[in-house]
Amino acid sequence: MSAAPTQSTSSAGYRERLVPGPGIFIALLLLIPAVALVLTPVNAQIAIPTAVIAYAVVAAAMLLLSPTIAVADGFLTADRARIPVDQLGEIELLGTDALRAAIGPGLDARSFLLIRGWIKRGVRIQNIDPADPAPVWIITTRHPRALADAIEAARTE
Structure with missing residues (x-):
């Protein structure tokens, strides 16, 4: 899931997204039985679907909120910070x-x-x-x- 840095012209010299590795997403699978275990006494029919949805939401959030490092247009950008x-x-x-x-x-x-x-x-x-x-x-x-x-x-x- 790691993106290789892009090497091109001066307008985009480097870009990398710091996404979690596959091991994090595999470990996150433990969220499914945990959520299902909590919800089973409440409503067994929705326990597994809700647990899978919870996994998908957390995994998507981890991907979407991953910071980016870039060197372009004379600036180093690290997430929201920027310096010439x-x-x-x-x-x-x-x-x-x-x-x-x-x-x-x-x-x-x-x-x-x-x-x-x-x-x-x-x-x-x-x-x-x-x-x-x-x-x-x-x-x-x-x-x-x-x-x-x-x-x-x-x-x-």
Whole structure:
């Protein structure tokens, strides 16, 4: 269910939707027996159909509310936050252990975070805008190298 980043012209350098992986939707199947178990004493005939509808609604909400990361038109957009790429400094690629350390106890509370627990890699990007209170952006992504390359390419345009 993960979308590969799009690589094209300067108007759309990178785009990734942080949708949950298949494992999340498989685990979410436990919602069906849970809802059915609660509704069976009330009305056994509607228990299973209601449980399936509840699963579909929650799964659809997870898909529709998944944030997007994009690099386009000179901006890095992470969900609803947006920053010009010329205000970004050094980019560090984070593997599983480095990501855990980056968002651990040493994290600066002012940092901008776009973290999804089902994605185990990311990037840490220095923010060089002196007027911005967030010193660093930490973003989870399935394609950290492609995101870093897109930011670098957008800076040179």
